[in-house]
Amino acid sequence: MIEPIISLAFSLQSNPGGYALLVGSGVSRSAGIPTGWEIVLDLIRKFAHLKGADCEPDPAQWFEKTFGEYPDYAKLLDDVVKSPVERSQLLKLYFEPSADEREQGLKVPTDAHRAIAELAAKGYIKVIITTNFDRLIEKALEDQGITPVVISTPDAAEGALPLIHSKCTILKVHGDYLDTRIKNTTSELDQYDERINQLLDRIFDEFGLIICGWSAEWDAALRAAMERCKTARFTTYWTARSLPGALAQKLITLKRAQQIPIKDANTFFKEVAEKVIALEELSQPHPLSAKIAVTNLKKYIVDDKHKIRLHDLLVTETEKLYAELNDKIFPMNTPFNKVELANRVKRYEALSEIVLSLIVNGCYWGDKSNHGLWAKCIERIVNPSGVSSGYDVWLHLRLYPALLLLYGGGIAAIAGERYNNFATLLTKPIIRDGNRDKPLLTNLSTWDVLEQNIGQQLPGKERRNTPLSDHLFEVLRTYLKEILPDELQYQKCFDRFEYLYALVWLDAALRPGGLDWAFIGIFAWRREILKETDSEILRLGKEWPLLKFGFFDGSIERLQEVKTNLDARIQKRNWW
Numbered sequence: 238m239i240e241p242i243i244s245l246a247f248s249l250q251s252n253p254g255g256y257a258l259l260v261g262s263g264v265s266r267s268a269g270i271p272t273g274w275e276i277v278l279d280l281i282r283k284f285a286h287l288k289g290a291d292c293e294p295d296p297a298q299w300f301e302k303t304f305g306e307y308p309d310y311a312k313l314l315d316d317v318v319k320s321p322v323e324r325s326q327l328l329k330l331y332f333e334p335s336a337d338e339r340e341q342g343l344k345v346p347t348d349a350h351r352a353i354a355e356l357a358a359k360g361y362i363k364v365i366i367t368t369n370f371d372r373l374i375e376k377a378l379e380d381q382g383i384t385p386v387v388i389s390t391p392d393a394a395e396g397a398l399p400l401i402h403s404k405c406t407i408l409k410v411h412g413d414y415l416d417t418r419i420k421n422t423t424s425e426l427d428q429y430d431e432r433i434n435q436l437l438d439r440i441f442d443e444f445g446l447i448i449c450g451w452s453a454e455w456d457a458a459l460r461a462a463m464e465r466c467k468t469a470r471f472t473t474y475w476t477a478r479s480l481p482g483a484l485a486q487k488l489i490t491l492k493r494a495q496q497i498p499i500k501d502a503n504t505f506f507k508e509v510a511e512k513v514i515a516l517e518e519l520s521q522p523h524p525l526s527a528k529i530a531v532t533n534l535k536k537y538i539v540d541d542k543h544k545i546r547l548h549d550l551l552v553t554e555t556e557k558l559y560a561e562l563n564d565k566i567f568p569m570n571t572p573f574n575k576v577e578l579a580n581r582v583k584r585y586e587a588l589s590e591i592v593l594s595l596i597v598n599g600c601y602w603g604d605k606s607n608h609g610l611w612a613k614c615i616e617r618i619v620n621p622s623g624v625s626s627g628y629d630v631w632l633h634l635r636l637y638p639a640l641l642l643l644y645g646g647g648i649a650a651i652a653g654e655r656y657n658n659f660a661t662l663l664t665k666p667i668i669r670d671g672n673r674d675k676p677l678l679t680n681l682s683t684w685d686v687l688e689q690n691i692g693q694q695l696p697g698k699e700r701r702n703t704p705l706s707d708h709l710f711e712v713l714r715t716y717l718k719e720i721l722p723d724e725l726q727y728q729k730c731f732d733r734f735e736y737l738y739a740l741v742w743l744d745a746a747l748r749p750g751g752l753d754w755a756f757i758g759i760f761a762w763r764r765e766i767l768k769e770t771d772s773e774i775l776r777l778g779k780e781w782p783l784l785k786f787g788f789f790d791g792s793i794e795r796l797q798e799v800k801t802n803l804d805a806r807i808q809k810r811n812w813w
Contacts, residue, residue, distance in 0.1 A: 241497045242505075245474050246512035248445065249361045255471055256445040257364035258353065260374075263450025263478070264502045268350075269343035270371045273411065276331050277308050280317060332371050332414045349449075350377035352506035357405045358383055358576045360568075361513060364400055364440055365407045368456060370414035378405060382574030389413040391430035400439070402570050404577070408436060410459060429458040437462040445471025446492070450502050453485040463488055476505055527594040530554060534595055538602050547607060551599070554591050555614045561588045562621040562638060569627020575694040581634060582695065586712060589638045592618070593645050597716050600646040600662070601653040608658045612665035615642045619677060620669050636686050639666075643681060644709050645716055647734045652721050656782040659734075663741055679745045682738075682756045683709070706735065706758035732760035736770065741788055744799045761807045770800070 249256055262272050271279070278296045285292035285299065292299035300308045318327050334344035346354075354377035356362045365374060365385075378385050388394050389409040400406055410433060411426075412418055429437070441463055453460055473494035475481070478501065481489060489496060499505040533550055537543035567584075571577060592614065599611050619639035625632070643662060650658035666677040683692070683705035692704030701707045710731055721727040735758035742756045760766050774781050779793060789796040 241474065241495045242508060243512065244472075244495065245447065245497065246509060246516055248472060248474075249356070249509070250513045250516040252445070252471065253360045254363040256362060256447055257366060257440050258362055259366045259446055259448045259451055260353075260502075261368045261449070261451030263452075264349050264367075265347075265369050265371050265373055266450070267501065267503060268345065268347050268371075268373055269338065270369070270373065271331055273310055273370055273414075276328075277310050277313060279331075280313055281308060284313075284317065328414050344371075344373075346373045346377035346380070348503040349506040350374055351380070352503075352510040354378045354381045354383070355510050356506075356513065357381065357385075358574075359514070359517070359580055360571075363403070363405055364444055365405065366437070366440065367407065367409055368411050368451065368459070370409070370412060372413070374407060382576040384572065384574075387413070388436070389416060390418070391432040394430075394432040394436045397436075400443075404571050404574075408433075408440070410437070410456075426455055426459075427457045429462070434458075434462060438465060441466035442468050443470065446473045446494075447476070448474065448494075449476045449499075449505060452482060453488055454482055460484065460488060464491060469493065476502075527591045530591050531594050531598050534598055535602065538599065538607065541606065544607065548610060551592075551595055551610050551614055554595060555617050558588055558592045558638065559617055559621065562618070562623075562635065564623035564627070567631065567635065569624055569631045571628070571631065573628055573630050573691075578630070578634075578691070578694055579696055581631070582637065582708075585634075585637045586641065589641050592638075593641055593716055596642045596646040597649040597720070600655060600658040601649040601720050603655065603658060605657045608655075608661045609665065611642075611646050611658060612661045615639055615646070615662065615677070616666035618642060619666060619681060625671070630687075630691055633686055633688075636681060639677075640681060640683065640686050641709070641712070643677070644734065645713055647738065648713065648717060648730050649720060651734050651737070652717070652726075652730045654782075656786055659737070660783075660786040660788070663738065676745075679742055679751070682742070683758060684756065703757065703759045703761070710759055728763070729766070732758075732763055732766040733769075735760045736766045737783060739803055740796075740799055741783070743803050744789055744795070747799065747802065755803055755806045757807065764807075767804055767807070774800075 262270075281292055281296040281300050285296065290299070290303075297308055314327070332344065338344050350373045353362065353365070353374060357365075357378060358381040367374065375385055375387060383404050385405040385407050386398055386403040387407045387409065388397050389412050394408075397403075397406070410429065437459075469492070473492040474497055475485070475489050475492075475494040476497045476499045477485070478499060481496070488494070497505070530550065534547065537547035537550065562585075567581060596611055596614060599607070603611070619636060621635050623635075646662050647659055650656065650662065663678050664676070668675045668677055668680050683703065687695075687705045689702065689704065692708070693699050693701060695704055695708055698704035698707055710728075713731070714727060717727055717730075721730055739756045739758065739760075746752050746754050774793070774796065779785070779791070781793075781796075783789065784791050784793065784796060789799060
């Protein structure tokens with residue numbers, strides 16, 4: 238039998254964003270955060286102490302007997318401290334850590350909160366329902382670069398973004414600790430405002446549910462919301478440290494929930510996050526898949542009788558990649574943060590592995606009889622399906638897989654001295670922009686994919702002036718190791734590709750209607766390629782490879798003019 242926690246990990250990994258969390262006080266208990274009722278009892282004790290009275294063993298009963306009414310959180314706070322500022326300061330003592338508490342690890346996000354935030358950052362959790370008043374989940378999410386949408390009042394529920402448009406939404410059904418309208422008493426927990434109920438009905442209908450730290454004993458309105466939902470699109474997982482009570486068991490039966498016995502919330506969420514991430518890594522193409530594909534390519538590329546098989550191999554793998562590059566897997570409306578940026582870049586790289594391996598080897602070994610294949614592949618990938626609206630950073634990043642293919646194929650073509658392949662990659666693919674067709678050349682560069690200030694948010698690239706170029710230099714090393722085993726030769730071919738691309742780019746940019754803008758990469762910092770190219774042109778003249786393939790109108794004079802312009806821009810270093 239498969240353990241329920243393994244089943245949960247599979248469900249989360251295969252349905253990113255399909256599950257909501259319902260977390261109760263048990264999740265914040267280990268952080269030393271009191272419940273709202275515990276705050277009421279503590280205030281009564283302090284109040285009784287100041288009156289010189291003994292309220293034990295039942296402070297609530299003493300309060301009711303003394304004042305003739307059951308203790309109410311909001312009224313009690315209003316009696317104890319009169320102004321909102323004073324009330325806020327009082328509540329901070331219960332929910333925000335002092336220096337000593339922080340040192341002891343109290344009232345700060347726990348392992349459970351951090352694991353939840355990690356799952357949210359990777360897109361696995363989009364909705365969190367909590368009965369807690371604290372802000373530990375919010376803090377953990379902010380540490381991951383996520384600013385969640387927080388709904389703690391009916392008004393907020395009415396005006397909130399649709400759940401699908403938020404990276405993460407937190408619904409605090411009992412309120413927030415800085416709002417005295419939080420729900421504590423039995424009567425308050427018996428019913429919710431209709432706007433909160435409507436939102437709960439949507440969540441319970443559209444999402445699976447993972448329940449942790451919630452006993453179901455006191456929250457009648459929350460139980461009623463779960464009972465109203467008759468659909469079961471996804472499984473409900475119910476975690477508990479001990480045998481669930483009668484009311485919880487009723488819901489478990491109703492929802493046909495999978496029960497997961499746990500030691501505590503910290504251990505549970507850490508284990509879930511670890512298993513989901515492990516499955517994510519396993520779901521990437523197996524290393525052998527790329528090797529097998531490349532082996533087949535090498536067999537097909539040497540004999541024209543296999544040209545159909547070569548075509549089918551590349552088209553099949555290209556279509557697999559194309560199918561993954563959609564806005565469901567990479568939503569365009571997710572707010573930007575650097576964790577999401579790093580995750581998307583890694584995911585694009587993992588998905589592109591097989592096609593990139595094929596393009597690298599195809600451009601290195603292929604001749605003019607099949608050079609059109611590589612260009613068609615890039616053209617397919619540079620025009621992904623899906624929406625054309627959303628955050629600009631994600632819309633631009635959709636071009637990253639095509640940039641990987643262009644760089645990998647271009648460097649390989651130079652390494653194999655296959656300038657026909659190099660020329661085809663630059664001149665044949667078209668980018669479709671609405672009803673307009675644009676040449677890939679002058680519309681696909683590191684700067685088109687990630688602006689400098691965005692690229693600098695990639696891990697380790699904070700101080701780089703060409704951050705994505707630097708990143709590509711590191712990523713592509715693995716793919717070109719077999720054909721360029723020597724590190725210096727790899728560097729020379731990388732720089733040569735970028736420099737030649739920059740020359741061709743600037744040639745187009747300087748013509749009428751061009752933007753008079755130069756593409757610059759990591760080669761600008763090393764500079765050797767500038768002098769090497771001068772020597773080549775002097776030695777080869779019109780036989781210089783790019784002139785032979787018609788670039789710069791086949792004119793040495795035009796080439797020299799463009800090269801002088803580009804080199805001057807590099808020397809001035811004012812291009813960023």
